[in-house]
Amino acid sequence: MDRIILVSCGLGAVVVVIAGALLPETRVHSFRQPLGKAFAVHRRMAINRVYLPTALSMACLISVMYGFESLAPFYIQTDLKHSPVFYSHLQRLLGCLWLGGNFSIESSALKSKLTGASPLLWEYLYSSA
Numbered sequence: 001m002d003r004i005i006l007v008s009c010g011l012g013a014v015v016v017v018i019a020g021a022l023l024p025e026t027r028v029h030s031f032r033q034p035l036g037k038a039f040a041v042h043r044r045m046a047i048n049r050v051y052l053p054t055a056l057s058m059a060c061l062i063s064v065m066y067g068f069e070s071l072a073p074f075y076i077q078t079d080l081k082h083s084p085v086f087y088s089h090l091q092r093l094l095g096c097l098w099l100g101g102n103f104s105i106e107s108s109a110l111k112s113k114l115t116g117a118s119p120l121l122w123e124y125l126y127s128s129a
Contacts, residue, residue, distance in 0.1 A: 045051050076087045 072090070073084070073087050076082045076090070077084065
């Protein structure tokens with residue numbers, strides 16, 4: 001077991017050394033800039049009347065989802081009197097819905113890239129940049 005860990009760490013180090021030697025540097029911009037300039041976009045996002053309520057509502061929705069993820073097995077088994085198999089089927093359904101949502105978001109982003117249309121919020125945020 002220890003030999004497997006040692007070999008995998010050694011191979012990982014070899015891959016890092018080879019990648020560092022052969023791959024070109026991809027960062028061409030320097031990160032040295034004033035903090036005010038670096039956070040100017042974040043300042044505009046924080047005071048935007050569309051972005052802020054949307055971000056807060058999405059944060060509330062994701063916290064409800066995390067609460068369900070942590071409490072659902074106990075709730076389903078004790079209060080609803082269902083088996084762990086029912087919970088696994090419910091989780092599979094939620095996972096499929098999550099995956100479908102990600103595919104629909106990616107397809108709409110791809111359509112906007114192909115057609116040249118940009119979302120209204122990003123166009124508003126970056127129009128004066």
